[in-house]
Amino acid sequence: MTEFTPDLGERPASLDGLRDAIPACDRVAYFNTGATGPSPDRVLDAAAAWERFHKVDVLADADPYEVAFAEYERLRERLAEFLGVDADRLGLVESTADGLSAVVAAYDWDPGDVVVRTDLEHPAGTLPFDRLARRHGVEVRVVEAPAGRIDTDAFADAVADAEMACFSSLSWNYGTRLPVRELCEIAADAGAFSLVDAVQSPGQRPLELPEWGADAVACSGHKWCLGPWGSGLLAVDPAVDDDLSPAQVSYRSVDDAMADDYDLKPGGARFERGTASLAPHVGLREAVETLETVGxxxxxxxxxxxxxxxxxxxxxxxxxxxxxxxxxxxxxxxxxxxxxxxxxxxxxxxxxxxxxxxxxxxxxxxxxxxxxxxxxxxxxxxxx
Incomplete structure (x- = not known):
């Protein structure tokens, strides 16, 4: 089968080399990576090369669906390795907001159910719960975290009878690191589902998501990883599969789309949909491997x-x-x-x-x- 192997030249292996590889750095002193990072040329080239490969070369030599589906799996395995999770736990989604909202919509809610979040959350982590309150009568409790510091006792009190708790790994407004593992343990002890917004973490430091013990983690590659927009990742513990029934089901979210009765894929892959572009995740893979080469x-x-x-x-x-x-x-x-x-x-x-x-x-x-x-x-x- 035709395989995508672009020739992008040698990756930078130093911090100075990383800077030299980012064209935006020639034009401005850029201090807004927490919103969107500037991509190295090779990241943009990888994404563009995939599009040409898939829409030109593959059409002449192979089945474009077979090649694309094989590439989805290669991307899943490589990006799962970057996050320290098993490949069957990872879904390739559009963004952090996409992953968070998909998980919230997949949970079985009843009027009077309780959700807990902090007051540090980005709208990606507040709007899905605002909708639950408006449409399903769910109670949303907000735990205050002054200057980016959360009182774990107050969190434990709030989550004691909750169905779900959502919080960030790193606050977007103060830059503080939250005690993710401790918060996940508190939620687990209360029988609550833990959903982590990790959008500000990947690319800043090495990550091993299993160490957090979260039920689901959503993040993106377009910030500190320096990848393209559209390169979201959703890691879901297969142990909570029975708790999540996606609101949208398509042929990439099931084991066999042609079967008379479908079975959802395990983990985050059940939230993947149809013919989404691979280019953002191809670019993210190159961004990740560039950062790993630098160290x-x-x-x-x-x-x-x-x-x-x-x-x-x-x-x-x-x-x-x-x-x-x-x-x-x-x-x-x-x-x-x-x-x-x-x-x-x-x-x-x-x-x-x-x-x-x-x-x-x-x-x-x-x-x-x-x-x-x-x-x-x-x-x-x-x-x-």
Missing amino acids: LDAVHGRVLDLAGRLTDRLDDDRLLSPAEPESGLVTVDVTDPEATVDRLHDEGLVIRDIPDPQAVRASVHAFNTEAEVDRLATALNEEP
Whole structure:
């Protein structure tokens, strides 16, 4: 069978090489990876090469469905390895929001059921539950986590009679790491399903998802992994398969689409649908292998070093994130967040504003430089 093996040249093997491989770095000092990361040329080339391969070469030499379905499985195995999970646990979905909402919609809900989430969640982790409250009479309890810190006793009280608990592995608004394993254990002790939004974690540091003990984890490749949009991943523990009946079923979510009575695939694959483009996940595979060639430990160390350099140079009364960073996300108090984003953009510095807290957030990745970090700190300290 025809197999996709693009020739993209040698991967960068150093942090400097990673930066050189990212064309956006030639144009701007980019500090918004927590929203979407800038991709290396080879990631974009891999995605484009797949499209040409599949829509030109394969059409002349093989069955496009057979080739595509074989590639789905190759991608699943490789990306599962990156997350430290078994391949039969992983589904290739569109985004973190896609994975989270699919799991929530697959659960069997009754009026009066209880869901617990934190007040740190992105809309991807709030809107599915708002819909449950509106459409199914589900009670949504929100556990406060001031400055990105959750009180595990308060969480345990809230989840004691809950059906599901949803929380982030890393807060998108403060950059704090949540005690995911402990929260999952608390949920399990209460008999609640644990759903983790891990969108900010992959690409910042090595991950072994089984260590968390979560029932389901959703994440994406377009942020810190530097992959394309559309490269979502959903890891589901097969032990909870009986609890999840997807709202949408298609031929990629079942074992045999031609059978008289279908059986859903195990794990996250039951949430896959029809002829979705493979290009985003092909690009993500290349992004993952690029980061692994550079070294995920080296990336993680550089992220924390540069984030620490930024917090050390910011005025103390402006810093809303931990003074000793736990991630590459650094949140800063300014008088007018939107105006600050615009001003810094004019100076060639890209950050973003966030709504809660009303502030600006810088995302510091390993491709950034010390000089860029110093420029950013100076520009932020110049706020009135």
